[in-house]
């Protein structure tokens with residue numbers, strides 16, 4: 582299903598707000614300050630549009646309070662379109678393109694995109710581990726940044742940044758930017774993200790030897806011998822490689838200049854799109870709704886952009 586750009590939610594501020602409210606509060610407004618549903622809409626002319634009063638804690642709020650949209654001056658129609666464009670763009674969308682398509686400044690587009698990436702990030706308190714009984718979880722590493730051909734003569738080659746990807750076959754991914762691929766970093770990521778009952782599939786790197794002992798089983802793939810598939814097609818890390826192909830497409834194709842500081846947010850966006858992919862029955866509209874839902878309870882304040890993509 583594709584989106585209808587003539588939908589009023591992209592053009593009318595009240596329609597955009599009603600849409601955001603229906604996604605966040607399907608059963609009616611809930612006070613973000615105290616959780617009460619005993620609230621009153623302030624419809625008077627002197628009130629800010631969308632203002633709701635909590636009759637329990639007596640505090641006012643709108644749908645953007647306690648979300649990545651809080652205190653933003655960008656119109657809600659542009660937020661709704663921004664969420665849609667980012668959730669529906671397979672290879673990602675640059676801040677320059679958002680700036681042109683949304684008719685907002687480049688700086689605003691950058692802030693908006695980083696906040697939407699924050700919304701797409703997993704909430705560690707709500708996300709469950711991947712894998713489990715009779716489930717295979719693949720682990721593999723990739724490196725992004727620092728393409729030699731982009732370096733001007735005489736300048737040092739920029740550092741490549743490591744991403745450790747854990748992915749359940751036919752399931753979700755958890756990908757993490759790590760300063761270095763060490764046993765310690767790999768173990769921390771595995772412990773936080775993968776159910777111990779899982780069967781682990783990794784490359785032959787020594788970093789997995791110890792951490793893998795905590796899991797129900799472990800096989801290794803020897804990349805260097807071009808031996809990608811063993812034991813009747815069981816031993817491979819194709820899912821992780823497929824995720825890495827999306828990472829490279831987006832990071833080299835759309836965001837070639839992302840700094841280490843922000844890389845995790847871009848990885849979160851790519852992982853979000855993987856975890857809400859069409860093969861799982863999630864279309865562009867449902868993926869956008871999932872991103873808007875993720876906006877709740879997260880806030881992100883930047884003083885200024887640190888980069889130019």
Ligand SMILES: [Zn+2]
Nearest residue numbers: 612615635638
């Ligand atoms: Zn309240």
